[in-house]
Amino acid sequence: MEQTVQVDDKGVTTELTGDLWSTVLTQLDEVAERLQLDPGIHAMLRQPERELTVAVPVMMDDGHIEVFTGYRVQHSSARGPCKGGIRYHPEVNLNEARALAALMTWKCAVVDVPFGGAKGGVSCNPRQMSEAEICRLTRRYTAMIMPILGPRRDIPAPDVNTNPQVMAWMADTVSMLEGSSVIEVVTGKPVVLGGSLGRNEATGRGVAIVVREVLRRLGRPVEGTRVAVQGFGNVGSVAARLLQEMGCRIVAISDVSGGLRNSRGLDVAAIAHYLGMHRRALLADYPADDAERISNEELLTGDVDVLVPAALEHQIRADNAAAVQARIIVEGANGPTTRQADDILNERGVVVVPDILANAGGVVVSYLEWVQDLQRFFWEEETVNARLEAIMQRSLHEVWEFSQAHQVPLRLGAHMLAVRKVAEAIQTRGIFP
Numbered sequence: 001m002e003q004t005v006q007v008d009d010k011g012v013t014t015e016l017t018g019d020l021w022s023t024v025l026t027q028l029d030e031v032a033e034r035l036q037l038d039p040g041i042h043a044m045l046r047q048p049e050r051e052l053t054v055a056v057p058v059m060m061d062d063g064h065i066e067v068f069t070g071y072r073v074q075h076s077s078a079r080g081p082c083k084g085g086i087r088y089h090p091e092v093n094l095n096e097a098r099a100l101a102a103l104m105t106w107k108c109a110v111v112d113v114p115f116g117g118a119k120g121g122v123s124c125n126p127r128q129m130s131e132a133e134i135c136r137l138t139r140r141y142t143a144m145i146m147p148i149l150g151p152r153r154d155i156p157a158p159d160v161n162t163n164p165q166v167m168a169w170m171a172d173t174v175s176m177l178e179g180s181s182v183i184e185v186v187t188g189k190p191v192v193l194g195g196s197l198g199r200n201e202a203t204g205r206g207v208a209i210v211v212r213e214v215l216r217r218l219g220r221p222v223e224g225t226r227v228a229v230q231g232f233g234n235v236g237s238v239a240a241r242l243l244q245e246m247g248c249r250i251v252a253i254s255d256v257s258g259g260l261r262n263s264r265g266l267d268v269a270a271i272a273h274y275l276g277m278h279r280r281a282l283l284a285d286y287p288a289d290d291a292e293r294i295s296n297e298e299l300l301t302g303d304v305d306v307l308v309p310a311a312l313e314h315q316i317r318a319d320n321a322a323a324v325q326a327r328i329i330v331e332g333a334n335g336p337t338t339r340q341a342d343d344i345l346n347e348r349g350v351v352v353v354p355d356i357l358a359n360a361g362g363v364v365v366s367y368l369e370w371v372q373d374l375q376r377f378f379w380e381e382e383t384v385n386a387r388l389e390a391i392m393q394r395s396l397h398e399v400w401e402f403s404q405a406h407q408v409p410l411r412l413g414a415h416m417l418a419v420r421k422v423a424e425a426i427q428t429r430g431i432f433p
């Protein structure tokens with residue numbers, strides 16, 4: 001579905017949001033026009049290179065067989081092996097995988113790591129599955145997409161509802177079926193299995209670095225900056241904790257169950273500790289006597305300086321973008337802002353740091369993990385963090401300067417830079433045969 005805008009009988013503008021794939025294509029079309037991109041290369045980038053849909057039968061704990069649908073989409077391998085996460089969520093579908101794969105292509109180009117873009121996932125509800133069922137699902141799904149995986153072909157990593165344990169099962173499945181150790185086929189693994197120190201926190205750390213650097217560039221102090229974080233998973237919880245350590249005041253957080261607000265600041269470390277101790281607990285279960293319970297909608301539109309959407313796509317839309325009070329948005333999630341919302345935020349002068357830059361810390365350290373795996377030589381955490389810091393700083397600098405020079409918002413600037421790099425790679429390689 002293409003995105004359109006509708007005006008209802010009360011004159012209120014609403015947005016028929018469409019899916020993330022249409023958002024990504026519309027963005028690409030705009031960039032292609034600005035860059036006067038070769039129409040053939042534009043057409044190549046509008047279509048993923050390879051798409052695989054698989055039926056994944058799983059023996060459930062009670063003995064019945066359930067069939068899940070899984071995907072792996074490789075958007076572009078022009079700059080290197082395809083790279084991107086695996087998502088387990090009921091809403092996973094082919095168009096979402098296409099969109100997220102294309103965003104990975106741009107993301108890897110923006111931070112200049114030598115990868116193309118891919119994404120995959122299984123449509124399932126892991127909250128209703130046992131650990132053993134998730135393990136069997138992972139192994140069967142991995143076996144079925146294995147023909148297109150490989151350390152020089154396509155390297156998965158964690159995404160929504162997947163984690164280092166899932167990556168360990170994937171690495172083991174590929175290794176067993178190959179009859180040799182191929183741990184470098186996935187990143188985001190546990191450290192005992194060739195994972196990198198610092199990888200688990202990398203996306204959240206990257207988000208925190210970006211917030212700090214944007215504040216510095218705008219001449220605003222970090223100390224006391226009021227931040228709201230939507231999503232308390234691997235990205236949101238780490239970003240919130242590190243921002244608090246830097247001196248920010250985390251005044252609101254949320255997850256699928258709703259949110260918590262305290263204008264004097266929440267004790268993020270205590271909340272994260274509680275959720276870590278209670279498997280599958282949500283913020284709604286947290287005994288927060290000193291905090292007010294709020295909805296996700298209230299979190300997005302609350303009185304804060306910085307908003308970090310770190311949950312799912314299309315959270316900031318035409319119907320709530322005008323109410324967002326934050327002057328700075330740093331996208332921890334992939335695709336949290338619709339096109340229409342983006343225009344509204346730009347018109348209002350809100351600084352939006354786009355996903356492909358803001359949350360790139362994860363894939364940056366995935367790259368560092370892959371490099372360590374291939375050379376079988378592992379680095380100290382300080383080395384990893386210092387390299388992450390340097391790459392995030394350099395990338396933000398590039399996008400910031402480019403966007404200012406071309407007088408475009410950061411999202412458009414980042415996409416222009418990224419598409420230009422991918423197009424150059426395609427042109428330089430030439431079209432096979």
Ligand code: GLU
Binds near residue numbers: 157187359362364
């Ligand atoms: N899933 C993460 C992302 O969206 C990480 C991908 C990776 O490390 O390959 O960027």
